[in-house]
Amino acid sequence: MKRTIFSIIIFTVLFSCKNEKKDTSKLNVVTTTTMITDLVKNIGGENINLQGLMGSGVDPHLYKASEGDVTKLANADIIFYNGLHLEGKLVEVFEKMKNKKTIAVSDAIDKNTLIGSEYFASNYDPHIWFDIDYWKQATQFVIKILSEEIPENKTDFEANGNAYIDKLDVLKTKVESTIATLSEEQRILVTAHDAFNYFGKSFNFEVVGLQGLSTATEAGVKDVQKLSTFIIENKVKAIFVESSVPKRTIEALQASVKSKDHDVTIGGTLYSDALGDAGTVEGTYIGMFEYNVNTIVEALK
Template sequence: MKKTILLLAIILTVSCKQDKQTNGKLNVVTTTTMITDLVKNIGGDLINVQGLMGSGVDPHLYKASEGDVTKLVDADIIFFNGLHLEGKLVEVFEKMTNKTPVALAEELDKTTLIGSDYFASNYDPHVWFNIDYFKLFAKKVTQILSDKDPENSANYIENKAKYLAKLDTLQKKINATIEMLPKDKRILVTAHDAFNYFGKNYGFEVVGLQGLSTATEAGVQDVQKLAAFIIEKDVKAIFIESSVPKRTIEALQAAVKSKGHEVVIGGTLYSDALGNAGTVEGTYIGMFEYNVNTIVNALK
């Protein structure tokens, strides 16, 4: 792995390009699907966007391929989440000398973030589940695109305004849907702790089987402890995550059953990645609304 990172660093240091490509559009590279969708909404047809990660991809474990290196070399701008979400890619970013990737989460007020003992940054990196944070991401993306491509700044600003209005509408829909779920039923059990910002905003107690990162495996004691919690709290449903193998939640369901109780799998939630491209769940807004509907329908 270290040799691979060193090779990537050498290629990136020597080959990084600064100018627009021949079609006159900025080449923008993004990491997670959430950021890819955001940048496309702000940049529209004025930029070329290439996302490194696809649907169902776990950013905690993602490793750069040779194809990714080519994309990074040709990029005018690179946007990533930060807060050590893309842990293995950060080693590559840190060795890039001719360009500085933009960590969108660095725009956030650290005093408002949820702490984490696992990540080196000491913050939970799943910040996109706070829509207000995602609005700040949109503003930062707009600023960077405008600075790099001032000729199209007015278009980027207009696109930002339209997208922020859509996020306002999303927030109103989500609030209305969650109000349908009694507060004593707002217990969200998933494969790993990706939903803490969601829980903080909407009054859910969130429990993840694997903790904040999927890099750590849940042990037998973790499963048994959470099974006891589900029984004690009379949790009706637990949830699979699209980017985490479903066997962990199935094992949890089996552990609950072995104790003489039943808990259903309420559906699959999108946590670290959006749904398939071209679907409603393949957009940030569609993903968020789908998750909320799935959670509320299973728990009420």
């Protein structure tokens, strides 16, 4: 019943917005996650009207579109989303907007290089932003799409995008230097869910999540017990909360370790599926990445 009502809302909003006159001649761009919003903002700059659906601390795995979101999507000239089923609950909305140009930034990545999963709907880990090289490929992809949509601004998009890629190169060098201060044995990252596998692959961390790739999967008692044993056996000093996942799961894990006469600290909160607050350093992709690395290294040393 709820699905039927939501479908009616979508069709109603689409119909009411169909002939709505835009206030400006600029391209209306809508993005889903905060990481994609930041990426498109860096490339599009003042040449586009940009609206992001999700804010800080929002879990894209569980995100449901509001009527206001459907209105934004209906008025968009182009929609950028992650794909790989990250925004699983928005699929129904996208399917009903077949006349809209919807672009999955994950299409920029060769799927043969992605991390697979037998447990996730797409069979791929969708957290591609934690590989900086992938994010550079996504940058090139967005430059291409925006340049095709607004050819007269191609020079601006390329200049903005190339400048951003230079910043990503600096970021990678900086975090590699920071991570190098950790020994191989110290590079075990335990978090609320499996958002950091690409990070682990890039920087040689063993990554263990209490939940699976999607936060829609609940961790059970057996999962907590198994991971607490792993933490004790590997002498893991710290585990981490995620900004978009309730911290009670990690607190339960910490309690389980302590019940076995061992101690593990909560090393801090990492930004996983969403950036920090708008206007802060962590509210940008580069700031988020650097903050996460500094937090991880400081806690695991």
